[in-house]
Amino acid sequence: MQRIGVFICWCGSNIGGVVDVPAVAREAAKFHGVVYSAEYKYMCSEPGQEMIVSAIKEHRLTGVVVASCSPTLHEITFRKNIARAGLNPYMLEMANIREQCSWVHQHEPEKATKKAIELVRRAVAKAGKLEPLFESAIPVTKRALIIGGGIAGIQAALDIADAGNEVVIVEREPTIGGKMVLLDKTFPTLDCSACISTPKMVSAAQHPNIKIYTYAEVEEVKGYIGNFSVVVKQKARSVNSNCTGCGACWAKCPTKNIPNEFDLGMSMRKAIYVPFPQAVPNRPVIDRERCRQFVKGKCGVCKKFCPTDAIDYEQGDEFITENVGAILAATGYDLIDWTKIYGEYGYGKYPDVVTGLHFERMVNASGPTGGKILRPSDGEQPKTVVFIKCVGSRDEAKAKEYCSRACCMYTAKHAHQVLEKIPGSQVVIFYIDVRCAGKAYEEFYLKTLHEGAIYTRGRVSKIYPEGNHLIVKGADTLLGRPVEVVADLVVLATAMIPSAGSADVARTVGFTVDKDGFFQEAHPKLRPVETNTGGVFLAGVCQGPKDIPDTVAQASAAAAKIIGLLSHSEIAGEPTIACVNEAMCSGCLACRGICPYRAIEPKEIVERLPGKQVTRVVASVNSGLCQGCGACTVACRPGALNLKGFTNEQLLSEVDALCQ
Amino acid sequence: MKVAYYPGCSYETSGKDYEISAKMVCNKLGIDLVEIPDWSCCGSTAAHSTDHLLAVSLAARNLALVEKMGFDTVTASCSACYQRLALAQAELAQDKKLLEQVNEITGYDYKAAVKVNSILEIIAGLDEESIKAKITRSMEIFRIAPYYGCLLVRPSKVKIDDPENPTIMDRMLQTTGAQVVDWSHKTECCGASLSVSNNDIVISLVSRIIKAANAADANCIVTACALCHLNLDYYQSFATQTKGALKEMPIFYFPQILGLAMGFSKKDMGVEYNITDTSELVKKVV
Numbered sequence: 001m002q003r004i005g006v007f008i009c010w011c012g013s014n015i016g017g018v019v020d021v022p023a024v025a026r027e028a029a030k031f032h033g034v035v036y037s038a039e040y041k042y043m044c045s046e047p048g049q050e051m052i053v054s055a056i057k058e059h060r061l062t063g064v065v066v067a068s069c070s071p072t073l074h075e076i077t078f079r080k081n082i083a084r085a086g087l088n089p090y091m092l093e094m095a096n097i098r099e100q101c102s103w104v105h106q107h108e109p110e111k112a113t114k115k116a117i118e119l120v121r122r123a124v125a126k127a128g129k130l131e132p133l134f135e136s137a138i139p140v141t142k143r144a145l146i147i148g149g150g151i152a153g154i155q156a157a158l159d160i161a162d163a164g165n166e167v168v169i170v171e172r173e174p175t176i177g178g179k180m181v182l183l184d185k186t187f188p189t190l191d192c193s194a195c196i197s198t199p200k201m202v203s204a205a206q207h208p209n210i211k212i213y214t215y216a217e218v219e220e221v222k223g224y225i226g227n228f229s230v231v232v233k234q235k236a237r238s239v240n241s242n243c244t245g246c247g248a249c250w251a252k253c254p255t256k257n258i259p260n261e262f263d264l265g266m267s268m269r270k271a272i273y274v275p276f277p278q279a280v281p282n283r284p285v286i287d288r289e290r291c292r293q294f295v296k297g298k299c300g301v302c303k304k305f306c307p308t309d310a311i312d313y314e315q316g317d318e319f320i321t322e323n324v325g326a327i328l329a330a331t332g333y334d335l336i337d338w339t340k341i342y343g344e345y346g347y348g349k350y351p352d353v354v355t356g357l358h359f360e361r362m363v364n365a366s367g368p369t370g371g372k373i374l375r376p377s378d379g380e381q382p383k384t385v386v387f388i389k390c391v392g393s394r395d396e397a398k399a400k401e402y403c404s405r406a407c408c409m410y411t412a413k414h415a416h417q418v419l420e421k422i423p424g425s426q427v428v429i430f431y432i433d434v435r436c437a438g439k440a441y442e443e444f445y446l447k448t449l450h451e452g453a454i455y456t457r458g459r460v461s462k463i464y465p466e467g468n469h470l471i472v473k474g475a476d477t478l479l480g481r482p483v484e485v486v487a488d489l490v491v492l493a494t495a496m497i498p499s500a501g502s503a504d505v506a507r508t509v510g511f512t513v514d515k516d517g518f519f520q521e522a523h524p525k526l527r528p529v530e531t532n533t534g535g536v537f538l539a540g541v542c543q544g545p546k547d548i549p550d551t552v553a554q555a556s557a558a559a560a561k562i563i564g565l566l567s568h569s570e571i572a573g574e575p576t577i578a579c580v581n582e583a584m585c586s587g588c589l590a591c592r593g594i595c596p597y598r599a600i601e602p603k604e605i606v607e608r609l610p611g612k613q614v615t616r617v618v619a620s621v622n623s624g625l626c627q628g629c630g631a632c633t634v635a636c637r638p639g640a641l642n643l644k645g646f647t648n649e650q651l652l653s654e655v656d657a658l659c660q
Numbered sequence: 661m662k663v664a665y666y667p668g669c670s671y672e673t674s675g676k677d678y679e680i681s682a683k684m685v686c687n688k689l690g691i692d693l694v695e696i697p698d699w700s701c702c703g704s705t706a707a708h709s710t711d712h713l714l715a716v717s718l719a720a721r722n723l724a725l726v727e728k729m730g731f732d733t734v735t736a737s738c739s740a741c742y743q744r745l746a747l748a749q750a751e752l753a754q755d756k757k758l759l760e761q762v763n764e765i766t767g768y769d770y771k772a773a774v775k776v777n778s779i780l781e782i783i784a785g786l787d788e789e790s791i792k793a794k795i796t797r798s799m800e801i802f803r804i805a806p807y808y809g810c811l812l813v814r815p816s817k818v819k820i821d822d823p824e825n826p827t828i829m830d831r832m833l834q835t836t837g838a839q840v841v842d843w844s845h846k847t848e849c850c851g852a853s854l855s856v857s858n859n860d861i862v863i864s865l866v867s868r869i870i871k872a873a874n875a876a877d878a879n880c881i882v883t884a885c886a887l888c889h890l891n892l893d894y895y896q897s898f899a900t901q902t903k904g905a906l907k908e909m910p911i912f913y914f915p916q917i918l919g920l921a922m923g924f925s926k927k928d929m930g931v932e933y934n935i936t937d938t939s940e941l942v943k944k945v946v
Contacts, residue, residue, distance in 0.1 A: 343824020
């Protein structure tokens, strides 16, 4: 027989101003199993908590009901509180009579009091069925996996490795560096992007605690927080570790004129190549779809000229298993393919309509034009450059509803660079709003404005060629009239979208994405770098559009979380997870298909029946993976699955209490 | 194939050549156009720009008549008529309350199940080979700038093709052997009914279209809209005079090109109704 104590909180006037708290306490005292009932002004305060501790001791309470605010706010407070008095912390049930009662029924105090009594009766009924639960200890592997070697992945890797943990980076491309190394100067300080990011790439490569796989992908993830087992697919590079990066192979390679992805197709590369001179590792790959040796079966030039015998045409994909305790997803972004969406800008038909990233490569001293801003069509220097913002962003009808956040600033930077590099040039920027929230951002925008960039508020409805020029037709909504600009070059600030294949990463690792495909954080404000899957974290644009400062800040935040996790040799596992009553389980495994965390596996058990032994299959819950969502308990036809702390018996007793 | 046909108010006037050629070509292709008995105004311009309910009701009356005829599809050659009928149909099919209200006004019990297709879609819906089989003259000296205007591709609820770069007519014209140029002004505004009130605007808009067709090295423009045709055909002389240095551009309706390719005479296709001189070009094939 349980001996239950009920503690009703006034929460100052929050509850007490509406609900007749003493009346609730008097009623609660009459409920079955209740041996003590009390009320207090602030139950969460020190004297309030003391009151509970002494009542537990004095009245030998076996279960406690606290009627106050939402359990999300103070359940953990009161669990710790009753544990101090020697009770199992899970012998607590809360009744939310604030958010779900006094706050929403302010104008009906009598009905609110009645409802509060019913909510307490429900909690008491459940408290009568509570059972002690115990946290499990999960050992932690002190290593982290980072998926994506862009600036977010590199920053987090360095932070985690500096704290003394091993880090494994898996990068899809032949080099780490991501999008940041493509950029020229970065706003608002105009420091050279490559100059500040390539040293970080080198630091990561040289760090004794960091292991980097490039040209590799995560193939499979098994396990749970603290204990992940990850299979990495190392794609065949066709170049082995003898390589010194001397460059003889790509200098001699006869297959030329392959559009270089690193320059967005504005320059050419060979079939054996490093994407750019500062690539990390400085080791080429063979593009097997273009290489003559692979396409035609004969060539072998690179092998012949390689002084270290590093070329290996026979090399196959390799699969390596890495054990880690935490995973960070930092898979970055792509730009939306505007050529499939924006017919009014020519569907990509006009060579002089380019994206901001093309402009970055062009204006970059190590880019295809050596830093000169030139029209792709004829290589001439443009005099009038039009920038169009929000192409694909903030355009619900055609593409994405969200703001891509970085475009206002990089467009201001581009405008500044045009005005700086091309004397007598004219810049027109079409915008919806100018959003420059960030340290020194507004100042930068104003500087560009004062340099002469013409900001025109309105959208562009059409671009068409006329002679050597492009006619840009738009609206100036401040003047309320149509505008036409005769432009030489048009630069589109296209929307950021999750990088290709990021949905596969989410599926492989096992976490959710939002409606736009960005990785879903556990809480937008309070848990911004965690996913809903224990031990899996997020950083950078894969979580939502952001610029470099925000990406780096988020990467370090995620690193801090991971370092925190890896600082424990073991962690406590939540006890409120599903458990199987094997005697009742029929082995249908309907639960397995419904489990979003892949926590249910079949298990063979041996049963002794009179005169014989029977082997049969039952469901088994992996306590590390189970997040306690309860989906399986609903799917279970024989009723063999129960969620600890929310068992069928407990829930039904609550329903009974409410229906009295 | 039998299809209900809505002629519209331009059929005996500015769009007479469209009507004649469309009917001839359809007939040749085995499309039987059955005129809606007692058809009335489609609700274009005057109605739809002033009173939404009136505009929908005017269109709905005609749609109800189609239903009464026992037809499930109606077509119109004029693209304004098409757009009014199609838009009203889309709205009525979606909004039960509006349908009830409109039925009360028209006095018909319309079920909102009639499909509205432009004549362009009806012909383009045929198997390409069956059109090709009827072609007897090669139109290869025609370098056509296909001009769609706005009504066939907007708004998105009733668009018949991509609003920025429609190609449905391009493909059809190519079956005649004609060259179709890629140009920038396929759907630019022709000025529409501003020709009644502010024709200076129309002249300037038309001049741009003619200029773009010139730049694309076309030798004629082909449309699927009576109003586009009127504006381009009639106002281009003003445009070429005032803006200068532009080559005159004969304006055809797309069935006129199809019909000429199918061996019809100039008279059959109503080519002599065109204002801008078409004879230079036409005499090369006929």
